[in-house]
Amino acid sequence: MLDIFITGSESVLGKRLVSAGLAATMQSLGYSTGVYMPIQIGAIENNGYIEAPDLVYIKDIDKNIKTYCSYLFRENDIPMIAASKENTSVKKETILEDYKNVCDKFECFLTIGTNGMATPIGNNFLEVDMVKYIELPILFVISAYTPINDILMMINHAVIKNIKISGVVLYDCPYKTNDENIKNLPKLIEKYTNTSVVGAFPKIDNIYTITPGDLISYVLSGVNLERLFDVQIAKLRF
Numbered sequence: 001m002l003d004i005f006i007t008g009s010e011s012v013l014g015k016r017l018v019s020a021g022l023a024a025t026m027q028s029l030g031y032s033t034g035v036y037m038p039i040q041i042g043a044i045e046n047n048g049y050i051e052a053p054d055l056v057y058i059k060d061i062d063k064n065i066k067t068y069c070s071y072l073f074r075e076n077d078i079p080m081i082a083a084s085k086e087n088t089s090v091k092k093e094t095i096l097e098d099y100k101n102v103c104d105k106f107e108c109f110l111t112i113g114t115n116g117m118a119t120p121i122g123n124n125f126l127e128v129d130m131v132k133y134i135e136l137p138i139l140f141v142i143s144a145y146t147p148i149n150d151i152l153m154m155i156n157h158a159v160i161k162n163i164k165i166s167g168v169v170l171y172d173c174p175y176k177t178n179d180e181n182i183k184n185l186p187k188l189i190e191k192y193t194n195t196s197v198v199g200a201f202p203k204i205d206n207i208y209t210i211t212p213g214d215l216i217s218y219v220l221s222g223v224n225l226e227r228l229f230d231v232q233i234a235k236l237r238f
Contacts, residue, residue, distance in 0.1 A: 002031065002229045003103060004166050005136040007113035007127065009146045009154065012042075014171040016054050017207045017215070018141045019112050024062040024212055025219040026108040029235050034066045034106040038095045038130060039079045039114050039121060043072040050074070054112060061212045066106070070098045079114055079121040090122040092133050099134050108229075111136060117157055128161050137164040139228065140195075143172045144182050151185075155193040167198035167228050174203055199223030 006022075008015040019035065027033040040052035055067040071090055073082035083089050103109045114121065117128040117138075131138060138158055142151055158165055168189055177183060186197040199222050204210060219225070226233055 001103070001106065002026070002108040002231060003111070003136055004139045004229070005111045005113060005131050005134075006139050006141055007117055007131075008141040009116065009143055009150065012054075013207055014143055014201075015112065015141045016057050017204065017210075018169055018171060018201060019054065019110060020058045020061045021201075021215045021219040022223070022225075023058055023065050023108075023110055025216045025223075025225070027062055027065055028216055029225075029233060031108040032106045033108040033110070034068065034102060036068045036099060036102060036109065036111045037114075038069075038098070038111065039071045039073070039090060040069050041073050041079060041082050041114060042076040043074050045074075057207075061215060066102075068098065068102050070095055078119050080123070080125075083122075090125070092122065092125055092130060095130060096134055117154060128158060128163065131158075131163055132161060137166040139166045139198075140168045142168055142170055144170045144174070144185060144200075145172055148181065148185065148188055151189060152192050155189070155195055159193065159195075165193075165195050166230070167196045169199040169201065169223060169228075170197060171201035172203045173200045196227065198228045 006019050023033050023035050035058055037052055037054055043050050044053055050072050052069045052072055055069060058065055058067055073086060075082040075085050079090055113127050119127045121127055189197055201218055201222055
């Protein structure tokens with residue numbers, strides 16, 4: 001089974017876009033695909049139901065993708081604070097149980113993080129601890145405009161925690177730029193973290209206007225899926 005944990009830098013939309021793109025692409029390649037969000041902050045109410053915006057976006061791209069969520073919080077605070085405002089708390093045991101109950105139903109299963117690896121989600125419990133607990137490799141989804149200092153600290157924090165890293169996908173990549181920091185970013189990441197940059201997404205002004213077909217095309221042309229999932233994909237070899 002092809003399982004990864006998707007985490008990112010500061011942008012919710014970039015992670016939402018890449019996660020939806022990967023899920024829709026793997027589904028289109030013939031892999032039954034599911035997506036799980038342990039925690040969704042900023043949940044929205046729609047027709048009397050509370051919904052996870054990230055999962056709604058994924059379902060809009062491909063309605064055949066099954067989605068799951070353990071904790072839905074209306075507030076946009078970090079999970080630990082959002083939970084306390086609703087008089088509850090995030091339990092890692094609940095997340096592990098929910099994950100195990102659904103992951104084996106799919107050939108490809110994507111788990112999406114919340115605010116970043118060092119985000120407190122429970123009492124003495126960071127997102128990085130959750131990743132270790134459910135034993136998943138990480139895909140970092142990072143804006144090309146994120147300072148290199150922040151990127152290196154983010155990735156190396158996972159390295160110190162002995163977590164397997166599947167790679168980095170950069171997004172908001174300009175088609176042309178004179179910014180030497182951006183032009184050299186993949187090389188710098190690979191040199192100072194020993195982590196592969198497995199893909200890049202162009203800068204997209206409005207992710208809600210992109211068509212499913214275009215999004216899948218961005219993935220197929222911009223992401224090395226075989227390197228990311230460490231598997232040979234027959235449909236990519238024709």
